[in-house]
Amino acid sequence: MDLLACFQLLLLSHLLTVNCSPGPLLDVVVDRYDIPKVCPREVEIEDFVRYHFNGTFFEDGKKFDSRAECRTMIPPQATLVFEVLMVDVFNPKDDVIVEAKEVPKGCTRTTVTGDYIRYHYNGTFQDGTLFDSSYQRNSTYNTYIGMGYVIQGMDKALQGLCIGEKRRVIIPPHLAYGEKGVGDFIPGSAVLVFDIHVIDFHNPKDPVNIKVTHKPQECNMRSEADDLIQYRYNCSLMDGTVLYTSDQFDSPSTTTLGANNVILGLEEGLRGMCVGERREVVIPPHFGHGENEAGGVPKSAVLFFELELVELQKGVPEDYMFVWVGDGPDPLFPAMDLDGDKQVPLEEFSLFIRLQVQGGKGRLRPGIDADSIIKDMFDNQDRNKDGKIVEDELTVTEDEVSKQARDEL
Ligand SMILES: [Ca+2]
Numbered sequence: 001m002d003l004l005a006c007f008q009l010l011l012l013s014h015l016l017t018v019n020c021s022p023g024p025l026l027d028v029v030v031d032r033y034d035i036p037k038v039c040p041r042e043v044e045i046e047d048f049v050r051y052h053f054n055g056t057f058f059e060d061g062k063k064f065d066s067r068a069e070c071r072t073m074i075p076p077q078a079t080l081v082f083e084v085l086m087v088d089v090f091n092p093k094d095d096v097i098v099e100a101k102e103v104p105k106g107c108t109r110t111t112v113t114g115d116y117i118r119y120h121y122n123g124t125f126q127d128g129t130l131f132d133s134s135y136q137r138n139s140t141y142n143t144y145i146g147m148g149y150v151i152q153g154m155d156k157a158l159q160g161l162c163i164g165e166k167r168r169v170i171i172p173p174h175l176a177y178g179e180k181g182v183g184d185f186i187p188g189s190a191v192l193v194f195d196i197h198v199i200d201f202h203n204p205k206d207p208v209n210i211k212v213t214h215k216p217q218e219c220n221m222r223s224e225a226d227d228l229i230q231y232r233y234n235c236s237l238m239d240g241t242v243l244y245t246s247d248q249f250d251s252p253s254t255t256t257l258g259a260n261n262v263i264l265g266l267e268e269g270l271r272g273m274c275v276g277e278r279r280e281v282v283i284p285p286h287f288g289h290g291e292n293e294a295g296g297v298p299k300s301a302v303l304f305f306e307l308e309l310v311e312l313q314k315g316v317p318e319d320y321m322f323v324w325v326g327d328g329p330d331p332l333f334p335a336m337d338l339d340g341d342k343q344v345p346l347e348e349f350s351l352f353i354r355l356q357v358q359g360g361k362g363r364l365r366p367g368i369d370a371d372s373i374i375k376d377m378f379d380n381q382d383r384n385k386d387g388k389i390v391e392d393e394l395t396v397t398e399d400e401v402s403k404q405a406r407d408e409l
């Protein structure tokens, strides 16, 4: 027997036997005149259904009240016509039904308990009525998975998802809001249908993920803390939305590594690179902007960077203007006094420093005008401000010398 017919027969017999005089019933005629295109489930015995109906007399088409006044209004032998609109159906034995709608290719990782997910959704009842939508709020729904922060059915349905995946999820009321529902928002015993779209997910334990996509043949110098670098980048969300790109500016971005100028994940992604190297870097929010919104970055978003190191200048530690590469000359003054006249004016000092830099023996802080750095260094050494450094000015006390050597030379 047709399932709906079966249902309708149950309905009829219920009304007729409990409330009314049955009369001879030859057969039930069922006309399924409007069946939804998507029909994941038909009514079966022992299902729980919610439906609307109109009851009319077959003879004259007049409405009858099906319940309270049924006894007086429905005459014997009456043939009744029910127009039924099924609102939802489930069985207490039902589990969550998951239908994959769109699974991205090359998905290597799927959600597990403890992951934090950001997704968009439309929530409808089985008849298609929308009751909630993250799109309308223009903000993803964000939650940990499998930890009881969402209804039981959703906790189950959010498992095993790929980034970018679209999934339809049908949740029976005993795994949603039960017989009570939620105020005017969700009626009791409602089956909920969610169409979800995963924007991203991560685990709080995730590291920064670095993939080298191009490695130059020659690579004898790698970026590290204190270096001044130039790099090109594209920054996007995991769904491909581009947030920032260095191409929007005239020149690549410049930063000093280790100077806390960029988010931690980018700092890590930029380290150990050769000039010309390209990388793809996935940065979970705890190495990015965390739970805060920042510029165009939504809170708790995973970021995807494409990076290319364009230029690399080896740097000097914070607060230093110049460092020796290896050990400096010892003693220092005779080395500085290039013409041996026991005094070192600015020109001579400047020439000495530049010779060290050219010879790869010393390094000036990159990104700052060399003349002004050298002038500062000179002024610090020329303690009596007579325009020249003499040996005594380099050897004041042991402590001061070592401090000075550290700070300046
Ligand atoms: Ca001299």
Ligand SMILES: [Ca+2]
Residues within 6 Å of the ligand: 381, 382, 383, 384, 385, 386, 387, 388, 389, 390, 393
């Ligand atoms: Ca002096």
